Amino acid sequence: MGFLPGGSEWLIILLVIIILFGAKKIPELMRGLGSGIREFKNAANSTDDKDTKNDAPKSE
DSSP states (O other): OOSSOOHHHHHHHHHHHHHHHOTTHHHHHHHHHHHHHHHHHHHHHHHHHHHHHHHSOOOO
């Protein structure tokens, strides 16, 4: 569609990010983003596991 940036636009966005944060800070930012996504996935999986355990019939 028309919503995603093209190749040259991605290059400009990347250049602006490097200028704003500096080349040394970017790996740290990406590491933080990755750990945040990992925590979110773990929490979502944990919630799903609890739901399936509660739905299972209990053997007496």
